Amino acid sequence: MNTVDPIKNTAHINRIKNALHGRNKLLWIVGINSGLRISDILALKVGDLRGQDNITITEGKTKKRKRFPLNAAIKKAVKECVPAEVSADEYVFKSRKGVNKPIGRVQAYTVLNDAVERAGLTDKVGKIGTHTMRKTFGAKAYENGTDLAMLMRIFNHSSQNETLKYIGIQQRDIDEVYANVCL
Secondary structure, eight states, rough: OOOOOOOOOOHHHHHHHTTTHHHHHHHHHHHHHHOOOOOHHHBBBHHHHHTTOOOOOOOEOOOOOOEOOHHHHHHHHHHHHHHOOSSSSSTTBBOTSSOOOOHHHHHHHHHHHHHHHHTTTTTTTTTTTTTTHHHHHHHHHHHTTTTHHHHHHHHHHOOHHHHHHHHTTOOOHHHHHHHHOOO
């Protein structure tokens, strides 16, 4: 599997968001605000999100139950992107091929990469894939002061080193800390 990067620049995150609409915009917003794996995102049904304050899922990879609140960005996007007539038992990211199945991982990958290209960021955001959304959530949470131990728990990681690598802490980030401590 190829390694992908988180997107740390908020302006880049917003440019990608603005390059999307409808179901695909919702995919991006749910991905960067939930930290879920793509397989868990694609399995969501409308009833899991519409009118909900919290979501509880069983993660496909770990088989662990996970509960977390839906933030204002997800709630707003669900209201804007999911028509009222869509039933609760339909997939949120329903395939347009006429069956009640979600889009596949490859389609989600294509959606994101096309958005990055439309946003003019192909050479600015590193390697992009569906896991970029999960890593972006972690990087922004860490940047906003979320404790590393909390992120380890959210991601079900077994070591701090794994989480630091995951959220994209690199030598330039370490250098910036040294440059900013000027006592």
